[in-house]
Amino acid sequence: MDGTIEAESAPGEGSTFTLTIPVSHGNGRWKPLSDEDEPTADAMQTMPADAAPQLRDAGEEGGKAAKVLVVEDNADVAHYIGRQVNHIYKVYYATNGDEGLEKARRILPDIVLTDIMMPGIDGLELCRRIRASELTNHIPIIAITAKTSQDDREEGLRAGANAYLHKPFSRNELLIQIDQMLAMRRVLTEKTEQARHAGGSEKPALSDADREFVSRLTDVVHEQMKLCSFEVNTIASKLCMSRSTLSRRLLSATGDSVTGYTAKVRIAHACKLLRQHPDWTTNEVSLQCGFEDPSYFSRVFKQIEGISPSQYRKNAV
Structure with a gap:
């Protein structure tokens, strides 16, 4: 030609x-x-x-597909990555590190795929800021880059990336990396739920960041028991979060809604009191757990434990 x-x-x-x-x-x-x-x-x-490729964020409607945030300033590369995974996951796009950080905080993706070399906040700084925020520090990050030296790789891992993919990357390797990281998150969530249903005797296998967040939330719930007040806005305020941020963060870490998790903490405390104080009436236990209506306490207790408070006490003796 x-x-x-x-x-x-x-x-x-x-x-x-x-x-x-x-x-x-x-x-x-x-x-x-x-x-x-x-x-x-x-x-x-x-x-x-x-x-140019049209990079449209996934909608929020329906389904429980995992959310993947692609942070890439090259539209063609971002479009290619999106095409590989959008039939499995909900894909969101950001064209630079600043936009990527804003979307990470807003939508709380299940995983972030980021380029390293970008204008403004580069991929390394994006990793550091995601890790520095209590809201986002639990999110797995895969760094995609053409910088392939050992020093570059170590720098990325120190910045907070969980894994590295080198350009040009294999489609299969990309899918395997994403699938394995999301599978690990699912395992942690399932173990947390199993431990909680088992009566709380086993500590949930959470990441350090999730464990700290859940611990702080649990402390706030125990404080609110004394006041019989479990308004979600109040709990969020005590954690220095908005209501929506608290809901997304808790759902991502444990799979629970704020109301659902609050109820589980209160009923777990009720179980402890029923075992430790056999002389207390059910009404006394319900008040100690922030339930002013004993009938409502019994209904919630049975929904979570499968038996009434009285039956639980008999079995615990």
Whole structure:
């Protein structure tokens, strides 16, 4: 085609490839472009909207598919990654580290895939900020980069990345990495739920960040028992979070809603009191756990434990 390919490359910075193909039409050729017609340096920024990949965030409606946040300033690469996983997961996009951090805080994705070299906040700084925030520090991160030296890899891991993928990466490797990390999160959630249903004798296998968050929340719930007040907004305020942030954070860590988790903590405390104080009446126990209505306490207790408080006490003796 009488074209040319040129390359400019600098170690650690990246490469630029320029492909030049003469414009032809039918059996002839167009006249050479004049200086006035020559494309400008910002041609990519002014190109028609439909000429570049359309990166649309997944909707929030329906289903329980895991949420994957792709942080990549190259639209083609981001589109490629999205195509590999959007039939399995809900995919969200961010074109730089600043937008990625904002979306990570807003949607609390189940996993973040981020490029390292980006304008503004780069991938390493994004990892550090995600790890520094109590709201997001539980989210697994896969760093995708062309920087392949051992030093680069170690720097990424120190910044908080859980895994590394080198460009060009294998589609299968990408899917395996995502699937394994999400599987680990599911296992932790299942163990937490099993331990809680077993009566709380086994400590949930949570990450350090999740354990600290759940511990603080549990302390707040115990404080509120004395006041018989379990307004979600109040609990969120005591944790310095908004109501929606608390709900997303708790759901991500334990799979529970705030109301559901609060009820489990109160009933777990009731079980402890029923075992330790056989002389207390059911009404006294219910008040100690923040239930002013004994009938409501019995209903909630049976929903969670499967038996009434009286039956539980008999079995515990």
